[in-house]
Amino acid sequence: YDDRFIFNTDGTFTYITNNTNDDAGTDTSGTVFGRDGLVSDLGSGGTLNGADVENLPYSDYTEDYVLIAPGGAETISLSGLGFISYYIGGSHNYEIFDRSVPNELVLRSTDGNGEFDWWFTITSEEEEPDVVVDYELVWSDEFDTDGAPDAANWTYDLGAGGWGNGEAQTYTDNAENVIVEGGFLKITAKADGSSYTSARIKSIGLQEFTYGKVEISAKLPSAQGTWPALWMLGANFPTVGWPACGEIDIMEQTGGDKNTTLGTCHWFDNGTAANASYGETTAVANASTEFHLYSIIWSEESIQISLDDVPFMTLSNSADFPFNADFFFIMNIAMGGTLGGTIDPAFTEDTMEVDYIRVYQ
Incomplete structure (x- = not known):
């Protein structure tokens, strides 16, 4: 124009x-x-x-x-x-x-x-100059100590699948499903007869943050039916439930499209919708063979989700949203369900590897 x-x-x-x-x-x-x-x-x-x-x-x-x-x-x-x-x-x-x-x-x-x-x-004709934010690392898990995930940072969701999304897995804290090994967190979904096991770790009550920049370097599973996610929930989840607590999906991938990543926010819209949401998608190449950087920059003004430092989703934040209080992290692989879809009948196992998670403020 x-x-x-x-x-x-x-x-x-x-x-x-x-x-x-x-x-x-x-x-x-x-x-x-x-x-x-x-x-x-x-x-x-x-x-x-x-x-x-x-x-x-x-x-x-x-x-x-x-x-x-x-x-x-x-x-x-x-x-x-x-x-x-x-x-x-x-x-x-x-x-x-x-x-x-x-x-x-x-x-x-x-x-x-x-x-x-x-x-x-x-x-406007003249845009304001870019504001240079001096971020400082305030917490990270580099996954450099072999064994179970650091108990100072992570606990577990355990039990049979469903979780509101029709998923097929049972979450465990067994080493075959979740382990730190060789400098990487490894979450593995496995076939277990006619069912599946996997793991979902969370930082609730341990590592919770309001605002900042979050970076997660990860390599994703490739099998049809796997639904990996790197995401966040409001720390008040145990008392107010979902979606009133708010949800920030830094990375999700459907079970049928391994060349796309999703970035989404969910919230309760003042009683007019049980689940209001806004999200975008972006293409990701070699997600299961190479590490990519999944990140957000989160402030009282906005939530910006990026892939390899390229923003693809931005939500304007305000006092009307639940995104102005502490959130905790969740990392998991679900099987099937609303985003996992049909599971490959020949599925045996597949793994998501996380190199690090870092929080800057």
Whole structure:
């Protein structure tokens, strides 16, 4: 886009329709686009493309703006034919739906036909400089002592599968399912006759944190039906339950797609949904043969999940979410269930290896 919108302190709104010519000077020419049947308010011309009219000649202009709040919704009201980006007619009012992200406004407006709500994101000309955060390592487990996982850091979930997801495994603390060996934590799922065993370790009551950067270096199982996860739950889980405690899935992988990783947050949405969630996926190559870095950067402003230091999921945090108190870590391999899916009938065993987990604040 080459549009620029200037909200002046004197209450005037200037729309520069082509900021690449001279920004706002002698050459005021430019083009705009809009909804067919509505954009004719601005004149004739342009190219019809489906329901849009593109490249309609239109020069820079100035109107007035005022902030109003109908029904308590903060709204920009433009005078005359003033509009933002894509002409839809209507009231020329743009509700500020969200402004929690620095240098961004997410706007919503209803078109003149009363058919659609249209959404716009506008960002400032000059972004704030990147804030350099000086992180300091506050805790880690490097898994460098052979034997059972360090009891100062880890305890276990034990028992038959299900866990609310229809899983097929029984969790144990046996060395054949969980052991530290050769500098790696190894969690192994095994076939046990017609059933399966595995392990789920957790740091509840031992290592719990609010905010920071978490890095986990791991190599994942490859067998169909395995459901590995590196994740977090709110430390108040024993008293408030799930999803009210909140859940942060740093890494999950389905049983049928070993070339994708999932990053997801779950919470209780003020009683309107038992499980509200937001997540994204990203491609991961050689996840079962190479170690990759699964990480989050978590603050009171946002939760950002990354693969190999490349962010792929960001959730804006707020006081309305449960992500502002201590959380603990969980590492496990489930078998089957909602994300594990169909287990390979020839499955015998498979392992997730973790090189380290590190917390910086």
